[in-house]
Amino acid sequence: MKVQKTTIDGLLIFTPDVFKDDRGVFLETYNKQLFSSLGLDVEFVQDNQSVSRKGVIRGMHLQAPPFAQGKLVRVICGAVWDVAVDLRKTSPTFGKYFALKLDTENNSFFWIPEGFAHGFVALEDNTIFQYKVDNYYNKDAEMSIRWNDPTLNIPWQTVSPIVSGKDQQSTLFKDFISPF
Secondary structure: OEEEEOOOOOOEEEEOOEEEEOOEEEEOOOOHHHHHHOOOOOOOOEEEEEEEOOOEEEEEEEEOOOOOOOEEEEEEEOEEEEEEEEOOOOOOOOOOEEEEEEEOOOOOEEEEOOOEEEEEEEOOOOEEEEEEEOOOOOHHHEEEEOOOOOOOOOOOOOOOOEEOHHHHOOEOHHHOOOOO
């Protein structure tokens, strides 16, 4: 498996070796030894999955400490434009985002540690998105930043976004007080 650092410290892209033959495809989706070798002492406690129509935007979500979550995300079917925003106040990239396409062609996984808001847009109908998290969800710790925040100016790769009412009411970045 290849590991690629991004322009924002802490965000990592994992690209697995994919073995194809007449039976189909095999790939490794997680390896604790690899994570440990990278200094990531992660214990995943919950797996989540969503199915979305083309144009659905989910985000920008995060959990406040002590319920903050690191996430390992991937696409099982379809494609997404995946985005993480750095909310670590002392980071030189505070308020910056990193985005990439995740799909069943590249089979990549994206590691998003605590201290980031996360969201994605489905680029195809019936996109199945899965993520492993290292802390349990807590409704009272839920936070979000508006997906179309003008300060962040994220290029969402869709002309017809479908966004929940809850996500439409999220906090603007200029008003967001980061707990990290």
